[in-house]
Amino acid sequence: MLLRTPEFSHLLTRRKLKMTPSINSVHLLLLFLALFTFSSSSAAVARPHALVAQLTKDAANLQYLTRIHQRTPSVPVDLVVDLGGRYLWVDCDTNYASSTYRPAHCRSSLCSLAGANGCGECFSSPRPGCNNNTCGVAPENPFTKTSTGGELAVDVLSLPSTDGFTSSSPASDPSFLFSCAPAFLTSGLAAGATGIAGLGRTRVAPPSQLAARFSFRRRFALCLPSTPRAPGALFFGPGPYRFLPSIDASQSLLYTPLLTNPISTAGTFVDGEPSYEYFIGVTAIKIGEIDVPVNKTLLTINKKTGEGGTKISTTVPFTTLETTIYKAVTAAFAGALANVAKAPAVAPFELCYDAKGIGSTRVGAAVPAVDLVLQSEKVFWRIFGANSMIEAKDGVLCFAFVDGGRKTRTAIVIGGYQLEDNLVEFDLGYSRVGFSSTLLFRQTTCSNFNFTTSG
Ligand SMILES: *[C@@H]1O[C@H](CO)[C@@H](O)[C@H](O)[C@H]1NC(C)=O
Ligand SMILES: *[C@@H]1O[C@H](CO)[C@@H](O)[C@H](O)[C@H]1NC(C)=O
Numbered sequence: 001m002l003l004r005t006p007e008f009s010h011l012l013t014r015r016k017l018k019m020t021p022s023i024n025s026v027h028l029l030l031l032f033l034a035l036f037t038f039s040s041s042s043a044a045v046a047r048p049h050a051l052v053a054q055l056t057k058d059a060a061n062l063q064y065l066t067r068i069h070q071r072t073p074s075v076p077v078d079l080v081v082d083l084g085g086r087y088l089w090v091d092c093d094t095n096y097a098s099s100t101y102r103p104a105h106c107r108s109s110l111c112s113l114a115g116a117n118g119c120g121e122c123f124s125s126p127r128p129g130c131n132n133n134t135c136g137v138a139p140e141n142p143f144t145k146t147s148t149g150g151e152l153a154v155d156v157l158s159l160p161s162t163d164g165f166t167s168s169s170p171a172s173d174p175s176f177l178f179s180c181a182p183a184f185l186t187s188g189l190a191a192g193a194t195g196i197a198g199l200g201r202t203r204v205a206p207p208s209q210l211a212a213r214f215s216f217r218r219r220f221a222l223c224l225p226s227t228p229r230a231p232g233a234l235f236f237g238p239g240p241y242r243f244l245p246s247i248d249a250s251q252s253l254l255y256t257p258l259l260t261n262p263i264s265t266a267g268t269f270v271d272g273e274p275s276y277e278y279f280i281g282v283t284a285i286k287i288g289e290i291d292v293p294v295n296k297t298l299l300t301i302n303k304k305t306g307e308g309g310t311k312i313s314t315t316v317p318f319t320t321l322e323t324t325i326y327k328a329v330t331a332a333f334a335g336a337l338a339n340v341a342k343a344p345a346v347a348p349f350e351l352c353y354d355a356k357g358i359g360s361t362r363v364g365a366a367v368p369a370v371d372l373v374l375q376s377e378k379v380f381w382r383i384f385g386a387n388s389m390i391e392a393k394d395g396v397l398c399f400a401f402v403d404g405g406r407k408t409r410t411a412i413v414i415g416g417y418q419l420e421d422n423l424v425e426f427d428l429g430y431s432r433v434g435f436s437s438t439l440l441f442r443q444t445t446c447s448n449f450n451f452t453t454s455g
């Protein structure tokens with residue numbers, strides 16, 4: 001069966017043909033057909049409606065992990081999720097064994113697709129991550145703020161398919177492009193993680209690669225769990241995104257445009273490269289529906305310096321605000337809760353309360369809502385107690401936002417805790433972000449997706 005051939009197998013095929021310049025045209029045709037048949041038959045599992053991966057919360061490091069299956073024979077690989085990361089990278093130094101690993105040869109289309117220039121040599125015996133005449137990229141660890149060189153390669157990757165209700169048999173991409181990294185780059189990652197799944201706005205990050213491979217619109221959705229005990233879900237492709245009992249979180253999303261920051265926010269980048277992170281346009285902040293006075297210049301991305309604005313991040317555990325914004329927001333929040341007894345600060349939080357003084361509701365602690373107002377007064381991301389307050393210590397509830405300092409590059413970084421039990425859809429095709437606000441209102445959580453396979 002000939003499915004619409006995904007662009008990545010074309011690219012791979014072209015590369016193989018270029019490497020065999022001496023054969024005549026009949027052979028070339030046969031070779032082409034053989035490769036074509038090979039790549040389409042391995043991709044010819046019935047085209048999945050969408051894919052789904054588990055997302056688990058690591059309580060020790062406050063990181064979120066996902067699991068893919070990779071290589072031949074296939075093994076589970078746990079990766080930390082970095083929403084703004086450029087591509088997927090894994091430690092190839094430690095136990096990487098696969099019969100389907102293929103490094104990207106210098107000047108091949110794979111290299112240009114990944115923006116990888118240059119041509120590398122490796123002075124050791126050949127193995128995954130160490131081959132001659134291959135191009136390299138710069139995998140990055142946002143926790144240790146380290147980046148290094150890594151060989152670009154392809155290998156089989158598979159994820160459970162889904163109809164949006166349950167997970168089912170895996171779908172495989174026979175030539176998924178990723179970067180190898182040396183073992184030291186995994187330092188600072190949650191236990192068990194051997195790399196990072198970068199989900200940024202590049203052609204080679206999993207959302208775009210999987211969309212091309214399986215012919216769905218470039219769209220993915222993140223539903224981070226609030227507990228380490230049960231996984232949340234990461235969907236690639238269209239909804240429904242259904243959580244038990246029967247809540248389709250792809251319904252009634254509010255949308256806001258994705259903004260482009262023309263200046264890269266990555267650790268290493270070339271001049272002129274835009275940021276691959278997800279920026280949205282917060283125009284005001286309200287606490288208990290009252291406008292908090294903040295410096296609006298900081299809320300706007302400075303097109304020359306790339307400073308300012310608001311981005312969404314899974315590698316920052318709590319929403320981080322530039323100092324003046326932080327002070328204004330905490331003062332407004334403290335003012336609205338003036339009649340509740342305070343408790344001593346519990347780092348990194350400054351504003352804490354005796355939990356006995358605060359009631360609880362279905363959507364968490366009964367505190368004034370924090371609204372991030374977007375493109376109009378009517379479109380705002382409302383943050384309720386479940387996402388604004390954290391029990392930082394027994395009996396102490398703290399306002400779960402942190403001071404990012406004066407020199408912070410991005411004024412507002414919406415972090416993991418504020419995303420938990422919210423479904424956030426990143427629609428690259430339509431350049432927009434859809435958000436659900438807390439699913440607790442709809443009596444479900446991100447941990448209620450019906451995963452029927454352990455994958
Ligand atoms: C790469 O080539 C150099 C010599 O040009 C050789 O010493 C080295 O072993 C080769 N490395 C691999 C991984 O084949
Ligand atoms: C607002 O922020 C901008 C950018 O940091 C700064 O240049 C300006 O002085 C600030 N305005 C006020 C009134 O503090």
Ligand SMILES: *[C@@H]1O[C@H](CO)[C@@H](O)[C@H](O)[C@H]1NC(C)=O
Binds near residue numbers: 166244450
């Ligand atoms: C989860 O999905 C499986 C397989 O489709 C189904 O048998 C099971 O009833 C579902 N569980 C719930 C609680 O709906």
